[in-house]
Amino acid sequence: MQQADLLHRIYPGRRAELKRILLQHALECFAEFGIEATSIEMIRERADSSVGAIYHHFKNKEGIVGALFSAALQDQMQQRTAALQQARGVQQGVTVIIGRYIDWVVQNPDFARFLFMARRGLGAEQNAAVAVQNQQRNQAVFVWLQQQADAEIAQLAKIPRELLLSLMLGATESYCRAWLSHKVSTTPTLYKQALIDAAWQSIAQFPAYP
Amino acid sequence: MQQADLLHRIYPGRRAELKRILLQHALECFAEFGIEATSIEMIRERADSSVGAIYHHFKNKEGIVGALFSAALQDQMQQRTAALQQARGVQQGVTVIIGRYIDWVVQNPDFARFLFMARRGLGAEQNAAVAVQNQQRNQAVFVWLQQQADAEIAQLAKIPRELLLSLMLGATESYCRAWLSHKVSTTPTLYKQALIDAAWQSIAQFPAYP
């Protein structure tokens, strides 16, 4: 239920009370049964509200999904950006990015499960909006990295951009995914340092290919 | 359409002709629209067959999904196992596993997309069957690794089992996923060596944690 904090961050104030409640229960349903298998009626029942209210606030089922996507990406980016402010040098950057990622997943497991779902149901509009936010989230990392001026920055330049995020977060994502679906039981937090070290090795030792 | 080969491998012979056709078109629909958004009618239309025929061959919509999951996992494991036969030592093993994984994804993109889908739609029965096959697929890797007797085997022992697969395939999976959803355009094949090297660094440099 800690994702309640996230929703308070993104939708603050009294007037958004019902909105937060609805999103909270929608998220739980989505995380538990999947987006398509969750019906409006299920959300309505859990939230002890009415269909009308749901449609009044979100217009659509897709509107709910979009709002959740948006909130999650926005929050994740804010946390990451804030943390990057304090970091100096590429290695610290990688440490912060992976560390924050793990923290966020552990603190918001339902949101994390939700983000891991393929976002197919989204129509053109919502999809575009999410794509943009996703783009921004990644872009922020690249921008920060390029502002660094330490010796490692040259090493980083050898890695193709499109590959970089996979090298940095691939293993972490993979483990978090396994943890969220209960295929492994050790919390990612315990492997935080290991995953940071592993990513750093991948990046720091990346050879120059012709 | 190269996944036709895969289906021929798993369902050979003349009598399975219609079965292959149905699975082929079902797969395409699933990969394009998602499992839930694909209706029997859509498959029927593409395959130019009849609802009756589909139910005759698969009993269920879940039956189709299960057959595809099964075929994919089985084929992926056969390819990997065959390749591992030739490998000697841990490093060659990692190389083979990542290499084969990339090859399989590139040769069977629709199957790969399909495997990346959350398999929530599956009922208890099918789900258990898939879980077992998945387990076997991973187990095979561990068994092979433990049979190796080179110096690196000691290094490997320092890595927690539940973390190993993420370190080995996490980055690769991450990049393949991005490629399959057209977020990046360079074929994974071009980064095969880079991904192998990166994984090997992660594993070989893994420190001993207390």
Add this chain to the structure above:
Amino acid sequence: MQQADLLHRIYPGRRAELKRILLQHALECFAEFGIEATSIEMIRERADSSVGAIYHHFKNKEGIVGALFSAALQDQMQQRTAALQQARGVQQGVTVIIGRYIDWVVQNPDFARFLFMARRGLGAEQNAAVAVQNQQRNQAVFVWLQQQADAEIAQLAKIPRELLLSLMLGATESYCRAWLSHKVSTTPTLYKQALIDAAWQSIAQFPAYP
């Protein structure tokens, strides 16, 4: 937008300002989409008002429909009655009735479209009220006709009452209907004399049936 005049005639004064605005936009929606397909929300949006205000002024959706029906019939009858004051003799009466009818339709096309809609949506109460007004509108014609004392009045007596209105206005109504739905493009005004002459022929030459 000339129907604004009509509304000013029926609902004069400053205090009825919002009422007129709401009716005006409701009418446009009804004429464009039909009564059932028009939602309160659509009217609210066009009138840039609030649901509450609408319900305050009209109690009901049916209340809006009833008010419009009433206003239209009342206005049409007033115009006709005023014009009949000046007419002398049956032929002039027919001329005036058809002429005014065409003028009214051309000046209030949306109201005319609205009147042509089947008034099924109306509940018992409103329906009865409208039926009464409609009855009065027609009755006025018969009363006026019977007050005439010229030679033609004998001819008129040969025509069954229930048939008379159809003979007099049938063709005109038919053409106006076609014009309002854009099936023909020439304004009825251009055919005013022709329609008057045709109606007069039908009536004047009406033979005595056994």
Add this chain to the structure above:
Amino acid sequence: MQQADLLHRIYPGRRAELKRILLQHALECFAEFGIEATSIEMIRERADSSVGAIYHHFKNKEGIVGALFSAALQDQMQQRTAALQQARGVQQGVTVIIGRYIDWVVQNPDFARFLFMARRGLGAEQNAAVAVQNQQRNQAVFVWLQQQADAEIAQLAKIPRELLLSLMLGATESYCRAWLSHKVSTTPTLYKQALIDAAWQSIAQFPAYP
């Protein structure tokens, strides 16, 4: 219930049995409550069938409406065309057109009520199809008239085309409409000759306007 004949004419054969039943009950509902106020459930209940069957046969609610429109217009045109075969000269033509129109309305009152409903609910596709059929129905009259070679044909040429149908059928339509909605009680059949004579007067005496 005589419209059952009409449906047998347009949808003959055993295999169309359910289709006819569904259309029959849909028509009754439409004629009684209006198109929008009739729900699929009402039709299903009367026809003692299933929602699925309805959608299987007509795809849409609009599909039902379209099928009924189409059947009505087609039948009306066939009857009229057949009758016109026997007619010689303009006057006989007018007689036949009005006579058949009245017969058709009296024999198929529900279909007639249905045709008198504004066809707003129809989407672009269906609407176009109906417009075409409607066009053909009218065109057939014009074509037949122009093939006549008697003296009256010159008189007819003075009447603008767009006006002709209103002059010919306006009064009849008006009376039938009133009869179908129970505003008058005498069957149109009794006024058949009167309406024919009246229309003929309108047409034959039509003066030349500048």
Add this chain to the structure above:
DNA sequence: AATGAATGAGAATTCATTCAT
């Protein structure tokens, strides 16, 4: 084996209307 008509539970969505502020 193959076909496709028929079934009916269940899903998303709309909309008139009420009522607290």
Add this chain to the structure above:
DNA sequence: CATGAATGAATTCTCATTCAT
């Protein structure tokens, strides 16, 4: 008087599945 959030019944439509031919 005005506002707009909230309600919930009703509607259209989808779709997996069955079964007679």
